[in-house]
Amino acid sequence: MKHPFIIAILSSLLIQTTVSAQIFSDCSVEAPLFVRVEQAAAFNGSLQQYFENEWKGAFRDFNGTIQLQILIDTGGKACCMSVSNNYSNVPSAKIKEAVNKMTGWTAARQNNHAVNFSAALQIIFNQSGLSVNYINEKPLVLKPVINTNTSNIPDITKDRKTKSIWKLWNFSNSMIPGNLSRNVAMDQNGVVWYCTDNGLVRIADDDHWQIFTGLNVPALSGKNGITFTTGMAVDKSGNVWVRSLGNVVKFDGKQWSVFDTSNSPLKLVQKITVDRNGIIWFCSFRGLIKYDGKTWTIYSTSNSAIASDNIKDVYTDSNQTIWVATDKGINKYTNGNWTILNSTNTSLPENDISTIKGDSAGNIWAGTGIRDKSYLIKIDTANHISIFPSAAIWNITVDNAAHKIWLATNGRGLVCFDGASFTQYDKSNSIIPSNTVSDILVDKNGDKWISTFGGLVFTGKK
Numbered sequence: 315m316k317h318p319f320i321i322a323i324l325s326s327l328l329i330q331t332t333v334s335a336q337i338f339s340d341c342s343v344e345a346p347l348f349v350r351v352e353q354a355a356a357f358n359g360s361l362q363q364y365f366e367n368e369w370k371g372a373f374r375d376f377n378g379t380i381q382l383q384i385l386i387d388t389g390g391k392a393c394c395m396s397v398s399n400n401y402s403n404v405p406s407a408k409i410k411e412a413v414n415k416m417t418g419w420t421a422a423r424q425n426n427h428a429v430n431f432s433a434a435l436q437i438i439f440n441q442s443g444l445s446v447n448y449i450n451e452k453p454l455v456l457k458p459v460i461n462t463n464t465s466n467i468p469d470i471t472k473d474r475k476t477k478s479i480w481k482l483w484n485f486s487n488s489m490i491p492g493n494l495s496r497n498v499a500m501d502q503n504g505v506v507w508y509c510t511d512n513g514l515v516r517i518a519d520d521d522h523w524q525i526f527t528g529l530n531v532p533a534l535s536g537k538n539g540i541t542f543t544t545g546m547a548v549d550k551s552g553n554v555w556v557r558s559l560g561n562v563v564k565f566d567g568k569q570w571s572v573f574d575t576s577n578s579p580l581k582l583v584q585k586i587t588v589d590r591n592g593i594i595w596f597c598s599f600r601g602l603i604k605y606d607g608k609t610w611t612i613y614s615t616s617n618s619a620i621a622s623d624n625i626k627d628v629y630t631d632s633n634q635t636i637w638v639a640t641d642k643g644i645n646k647y648t649n650g651n652w653t654i655l656n657s658t659n660t661s662l663p664e665n666d667i668s669t670i671k672g673d674s675a676g677n678i679w680a681g682t683g684i685r686d687k688s689y690l691i692k693i694d695t696a697n698h699i700s701i702f703p704s705a706a707i708w709n710i711t712v713d714n715a716a717h718k719i720w721l722a723t724n725g726r727g728l729v730c731f732d733g734a735s736f737t738q739y740d741k742s743n744s745i746i747p748s749n750t751v752s753d754i755l756v757d758k759n760g761d762k763w764i765s766t767f768g769g770l771v772f773t774g775k776k
Contacts, residue, residue: 336398337395340393343385343387348429349431349432349450351429353422355422357420358419361446369412380398380404380409380438382395382396382433382434382435384416384432387421388430390420390421394414404439426560427560433450434449456538457538460529463485463488468488469745482747482771483770484768489515489523490515492512493768495510495511495752495753496510498755498764499547500548501552504757505518508763508765509545512527513526513534514527514543514554532570533572534559545585551566552566560582562583562586579610581598582600583596584598585597585625585626590632595628597625598625599624600623601614601620601625602625613647621640621652624641626666629678637672641667642656643662643667655693655699662682664683667691668706668708669709677692679719681704681708681710705721706723708722709722709752711753713756717732718733719731720754727739727750727751728746728764744773745771747766747768748768751766753765760776
């Protein structure tokens with residue numbers, strides 16, 4: 315179950331691991347991991363019977379209580395994430411072995427999509443046998459989260475050395491509908507758009523904020539008015555494209571329009587980007603989709619030489635070469651021809667590319683790898699590849715004026731690369747509230763707008 319990185323959205327931790335708990339790091343998933351969903355993962359059969367058969371008569375020698383977190387991925391595969399058995403004499407290795415060989419699970423579902431799920435089990439041993447309780451199998455009753463704030467008063471700090479200002483807006487001090495964010499963008503009028511997992515924020519200035527959720531925009535709404543916006547981009551015409559609950563929604567400033575399989579080829583979209591020509595690109599699990607405002611074009615393994623249908627990111631350079639980040643390497647599309655850069659024909663350390671961007675000098679920058687084995691990749695104009703060890707990279711933003719590369723990372727906060735060294739900004743040395751940073755916008759003044767899993771951050775730091 316090896317994937318690039320873990321992104322955990324845990325609405326509550328149902329099992330409290332203690333000092334003696336053992337957490338296993340070999341359960342990795344890409345995309346959100348849920349503990350509460352509309353439809354929990356289901357086991358085909360009796361969980362109690364399974365563990366009784368697995369341990370046969372040995373369980374009669376055990377006593378106490380075991381608490382487990384089991385990852386059930388979107389394919390129904392099980393992996394033991396953690397074991398808390400401080401009140402039991404059962405060896406953790408024996409528990410892990412029993413869990414990892416389990417079959418017969420059906421994946422959990424959220425908004426009619428299979429999702430990664432952390433199943434919480436409690437196993438109680440006594441003299442008469444054992445009993446298994448599946449703690450979080452009951453469906454989650456979804457209710458909209460409402461922020462009642464009517465003002466926006468950010469937390470502010472000042473860097474003593476550089477005198478630069480840092481500001482933080484979150485659910486408690488502003489109108490932001492949710493702390494967990496995926497993207498931040500700015501339109502041609504200087505309006506900031508901030509995409510959260512509970513709605514979209516439009517920030518014209520400090521005093522003029524608008525919040526769009528399923529409660530006031532039906533196009534964004536799921537069941538019971540729930541909003542789940544997980545991706546966003548603004549095109550050159552000022553249209554805001556939002557990924558919401560499996561669909562793509564466009565806001566032209568007046569109307570909201572839904573794009574789904576009934577009026578477009580869009581399905582299973584995982585990222586939306588806009589290139590220098592104003593083309594909107596949709597990176598999906600079913601290929602790369604291009605939209606010029608009138609015509610849809612699909613590049614997939616069924617109709618082109620693209621390496622994979624799992625598209626992570628796309629970038630168009632000044633020579634109109636299209637660079638595509640996939641789980642099987644970097645594709646280049648030039649003059650109608652596809653080529654591939656991967657670990658077989660280049661020095662790339664990994665094939666699963668998370669993001670890709672370019673700078674004004676013609677260099678291409680990409681992120682790849684898994685957690686402690688992640689890398690920043692530079693491909694220069696002579697196609698020479700340089701590899702820099704890095705944190706897991708979610709997004710890359712190029713500051714051409716300052717000649718710096720900014721990395722939004724999973725676990726290391728915001729990272730700046732000046733071509734020679736890395737500088738890290740996280741919870742320990744800045745106002746950034748979470749070490750998971752999802753995106754960064756550098757505006758025309760060189761100021762930074764940073765989306766995190768803990769709120770929106772602004773800084774004038776250069």
